[in-house]
Amino acid sequence: MKAIYILWFRQIKRYSRSKARIIGSLGQPLLFLVALGFGFGPIYTKAGGGNYIQFLAPGIIAMSILFTATFAGIEVLWDRQFGFLKEILVAPVSRVEIMIGRTLGGATVAVVQGVIVFCLSLIIGFHPTNLTLLPLALLYMGLIAIMFTALGTAIACVIEDMQGFQLIINFLIMPTFFLSGALFPMESLPKAVRFIAAINPLAYGVDALRGILVHGAHLGLITDFTVLTSAAVAIMVLGSYLFSRMQV
Amino acid sequence: MPDADSSTIISVTDLTKTFDGITAVDHITFSVKAGEIFAFLGPNGAGKSTTIKMLTTLLHPTGGTISMGGHDPADSPHKVRRTFGIVFQDPSLDEELTAYENMEYHGILYNVQKDKRRQRTKELLTIVELWDRRDDLVKNFSGGMKRRLEIARGLLHHPSILFLDEPTLGLDPQTRNLIWNYIRELNKSEGVTVFFTTHYMEEAERVAERIAIIDQGKIVIQGTPDELKSRTKSASLEDAFIGLTGRNIRTEEPSSLDRLRVRRKFFRKPGR
Numbered sequence: 326m327k328a329i330y331i332l333w334f335r336q337i338k339r340y341s342r343s344k345a346r347i348i349g350s351l352g353q354p355l356l357f358l359v360a361l362g363f364g365f366g367p368i369y370t371k372a373g374g375g376n377y378i379q380f381l382a383p384g385i386i387a388m389s390i391l392f393t394a395t396f397a398g399i400e401v402l403w404d405r406q407f408g409f410l411k412e413i414l415v416a417p418v419s420r421v422e423i424m425i426g427r428t429l430g431g432a433t434v435a436v437v438q439g440v441i442v443f444c445l446s447l448i449i450g451f452h453p454t455n456l457t458l459l460p461l462a463l464l465y466m467g468l469i470a471i472m473f474t475a476l477g478t479a480i481a482c483v484i485e486d487m488q489g490f491q492l493i494i495n496f497l498i499m500p501t502f503f504l505s506g507a508l509f510p511m512e513s514l515p516k517a518v519r520f521i522a523a524i525n526p527l528a529y530g531v532d533a534l535r536g537i538l539v540h541g542a543h544l545g546l547i548t549d550f551t552v553l554t555s556a557a558v559a560i561m562v563l564g565s566y567l568f569s570r571m572q573v
Numbered sequence: 574m575p576d577a578d579s580s581t582i583i584s585v586t587d588l589t590k591t592f593d594g595i596t597a598v599d600h601i602t603f604s605v606k607a608g609e610i611f612a613f614l615g616p617n618g619a620g621k622s623t624t625i626k627m628l629t630t631l632l633h634p635t636g637g638t639i640s641m642g643g644h645d646p647a648d649s650p651h652k653v654r655r656t657f658g659i660v661f662q663d664p665s666l667d668e669e670l671t672a673y674e675n676m677e678y679h680g681i682l683y684n685v686q687k688d689k690r691r692q693r694t695k696e697l698l699t700i701v702e703l704w705d706r707r708d709d710l711v712k713n714f715s716g717g718m719k720r721r722l723e724i725a726r727g728l729l730h731h732p733s734i735l736f737l738d739e740p741t742l743g744l745d746p747q748t749r750n751l752i753w754n755y756i757r758e759l760n761k762s763e764g765v766t767v768f769f770t771t772h773y774m775e776e777a778e779r780v781a782e783r784i785a786i787i788d789q790g791k792i793v794i795q796g797t798p799d800e801l802k803s804r805t806k807s808a809s810l811e812d813a814f815i816g817l818t819g820r821n822i823r824t825e826e827p828s829s830l831d832r833l834r835v836r837r838k839f840f841r842k843p844g845r
Contacts, residue, residue: 328684331677407663408661409666412665413682414631415659416679417654419651
């Protein structure tokens, strides 16, 4: 447990010291909130969809978590390239503990980013319907973060190249984001696209956040929880296996 | 077969490692006694770092046996990992943390109790003259300071063996001299066995009690510095080394930092 704690704490410490990282990673969500929120807002309202910021904000919070969590895997590559991974791998700590510690660290950072984006969205005009449900929203944010941090770490275990990692991650997260229902409702889309959304775990995260922060979840919070937890556990198991096979 | 008496702390028999059909380490056999300063020398690409990686559980051997403090790395990797500290060829500190935090981090990973960890950290950072800089971020340290911190960190959990993979590479003569003085002092005061590699032959001759020279994956000679010079009829260890390994320049393996600049293969095979 101590090893998991110190691996988690290291990620938090590094994040808290990197002001550029904190500020820089808010640029994209803020741009999406402002440009899309105010740009498409009137059209969305005219079409009878209601307040677009209310619809968009949970999706952008999920996006912020998705990007931060998945890119947390790059720290494995940095640690490999700068030698620190060897220090961890020669320590008397199981590879599973290392995987859990790193994932929880990256996931915590991603949730913090999500909370900052949530606060920014309040400034822009987002009004959560029930603030007492915020702890529940944090739980779902945590599940999204764990799932995608584990995914990023698992990918970093099998890719040696920094640019290659970024290409693969972009290739994966862009469709994951656009087909999650974060920016537009999925109901009116063609059947094939809806099928892809149905197997996209982020869609369940967006649905849950929207359900908690704005109104009832379309897919149901229990379904969302089951899918997110199952996907997070499955990816953690895969990541632990790949990490255990890693040699430097 | 290496001597397997009670004073042997590292015992290696017929150790072999192949990568995609290329033999990096070829049936090597040697032993190191407890408290000894042992130099493992060889040209670039001879198999030194691969051997250290196998001894320290970072690589699985293709064949042969290893005993580290009486434990087999394949069967009891955690027990083996507790027996040694290591200073890698490339830096392995977290430069975004302070010197003290790097020590704390290491101590917690090795489950050193809090009060002992703090006492030992102060003691070691004082020895390597970094106590006053303990709260500075490592990224602001010079190469020599980082090396000294890595040595202190490697000794935090009271290991029986200290591996030093080219610990003085790229350092000025003053810092090199200082580092070897620390190592000899720690070897005497704590009885820690030192297993090191270096390309500086005069350092090996001055510091090592016994030396093994590896070339193209095979150990070509081992003994005390005087024995090596006498058996090769050489005036210095450097002459003996060149006489045994030749004058041809060897291909050097890229370091981790080199790999940042030079793209190698895209995907890495897990478990290699």
